[in-house]
Amino acid sequence: MNKEKRAEIFRRFKLANPQPRTELAYETPFELLIAVMLSAQATDVSVNKATARLFPIANTPQGLLDLGVDGITPFIRTIGLFNAKARNVIDTCRILCEQHDSSVPNTRESLEALPGVGRKTANVVLNTAFGQPAMAVDTHIFRVANRTGIATGKNVLEVERRLLRLVPAEYLLNAHHWLLLHGRYVCQARKPDCPNCLISDLCEFRTKTPVPGKPDGQSAKASRTAGDDTPGGPPGRDPDGNTAGKGAREDAGKSGKGTSSRTRLRARRTAAGHSASGKNGNA
Ligand code: SF4
Numbered sequence: 001m002n003k004e005k006r007a008e009i010f011r012r013f014k015l016a017n018p019q020p021r022t023e024l025a026y027e028t029p030f031e032l033l034i035a036v037m038l039s040a041q042a043t044d045v046s047v048n049k050a051t052a053r054l055f056p057i058a059n060t061p062q063g064l065l066d067l068g069v070d071g072i073t074p075f076i077r078t079i080g081l082f083n084a085k086a087r088n089v090i091d092t093c094r095i096l097c098e099q100h101d102s103s104v105p106n107t108r109e110s111l112e113a114l115p116g117v118g119r120k121t122a123n124v125v126l127n128t129a130f131g132q133p134a135m136a137v138d139t140h141i142f143r144v145a146n147r148t149g150i151a152t153g154k155n156v157l158e159v160e161r162r163l164l165r166l167v168p169a170e171y172l173l174n175a176h177h178w179l180l181l182h183g184r185y186v187c188q189a190r191k192p193d194c195p196n197c198l199i200s201d202l203c204e205f206r207t208k209t210p211v212p213g214k215p216d217g218q219s220a221k222a223s224r225t226a227g228d229d230t231p232g233g234p235p236g237r238d239p240d241g242n243t244a245g246k247g248a249r250e251d252a253g254k255s256g257k258g259t260s261s262r263t264r265l266r267a268r269r270t271a272a273g274h275s276a277s278g279k280n281g282n283a
Contacts, residue, residue: 001149001204003166009150009199010171013178016198020177022128025051029104029129030096031059033111034089036121042079050076061096064089088116106130123160123176133172135163140183141176147187149204150179 013020023044026032031051039047054075058064064072069086076082092114096102104125105111111122123136137145137156141163145151151162167175186193194200194208 003168005202006150006166007168007171009148009202010168010175010178012198013182014171014174017178017181020174020181022124022177024048027055028059029125030061031055032129033092033104033117033121033125034064036124037089037092037116038076038079038085040085040121041081046079050079061093061102065093065097085116091115092117104129106132108134120156127173127176131173133164133175135160135167135176137163138180139189140187141179143189144179144183144187147192147203147205148199 022032024032024035024039025048026035035047035051038050054072057075058067058072069090072089073082073086076086079085095114096104100110106126106129108119108122108126111117111125112119117125120136120138123134126132126134127136135141137160142153142156142159145159145163146153151159151166153159153162163175163179164172171178182199186197192205192209194203194205195211197203200208
């Protein structure tokens with residue numbers, strides 16, 4: 001993809017949604033860190049439900065440390081891997097209290113030294129809480145970057161590095177959210193909503209979903225496997241190792257009804273800049 005096309009894609013994303021937000025609810029960097037830690041292999045909706053009950057009880061490192069693993073487990077029991085996450089949260093809180101004056105550090109090195117905090121979580125916190133142009137490449141961003149041709153790569157690190165190099169500087173700060181929301185609601189794994197995609201004429205995906213009633217010789221079936229557009233990746237698997245089916249189920253979990261009419265409505269709203277926001281409206 002040439003740089004003019006790439007710039008036009010982000011110009012449109014910005015026009016449609018000038019201030020994209022994470023869908024995780026949070027009010028402080030610490031709440032964001034905890035929410036992102038809990039969100040691994042879980043939906044934002046499920047995390048928001050848990051933190052809506054947990055944070056009013058305790059939303060500081062010392063507060064959660066006082067609750068302990070047994071104290072926070074009942075709040076996060078509905079989230080996958082809750083036992084391991086509870087332990088990581090408490091261990092992280094202890095380190096924040098002992099080594100960081102109960103604050104969330106704003107460097108990658110310090111963040112990744114925290115239990116349960118990997119590169120992706122660190123990138124989300126650096127970008128969303130501290131305004132750094134970091135790129136947290138998840139399964140959605142990996143898929144969109146590869147399908148469109150914005151930044152192709154065999155693995156998430158490759159795509160992350162290319163995005164940081166190729167996305168025009170003026171769009172770098174928000175690129176992560178635009179790409180994620182586009183992948184979650186429009187360019188979905190199983191059946192991308194190409195007919196309603198605002199960058200369809202710029203996207204270089206070879207097997208776009210045809211406009212209903214106007215077959216273009218390429219069936220949407222051809223794009224049903226997320227791995228189709230994953231260079232070098234095994235067919236049907238995304239960068240997190242999920243199968244296409246699992247990716248689709250994840251999408252379904254985010255929107256509640258998969259590729260239903262409700263999802264399609266949401267896709268159009270997202271394209272128009274009405275994405276759901278956090279509880280404080282500035283997440
Ligand atoms: S045209 Fe289709 S494949 Fe390309 S970004 Fe849009 S939804 Fe995704």
